[in-house]
Amino acid sequence: MFSTAVFVALLAGFWKGKGDLLPWGIAAVVAVASAHLLPGKWYILLGALAGSIVGGLRNAD
Incomplete structure (x- = not known):
């Protein structure tokens, strides 16, 4: 629960x-x-990469 609160504060x-x-x-x-699909903490890296790619493509125009 604490990590969720910290994450929301950062956002x-x-x-x-x-x-x-x-x-x-x-x-x-x-x-x-x-x-849900992968073991470990890969979701952090994959989520960050996906968001960064989408943000970069939106700002590329």
Whole structure:
């Protein structure tokens, strides 16, 4: 429970507006799916990579 509160507090500091919803949503979906499918803490890396890629592609235009 403590780690969830810390994570939410960190997210609040990074919030820049509605444009952040898609990368954050993709990161969350990938992290939750990979947490259920893969052993260990791979969900952290995979969620971060997915969100970063989506955010980068959105800003590439």
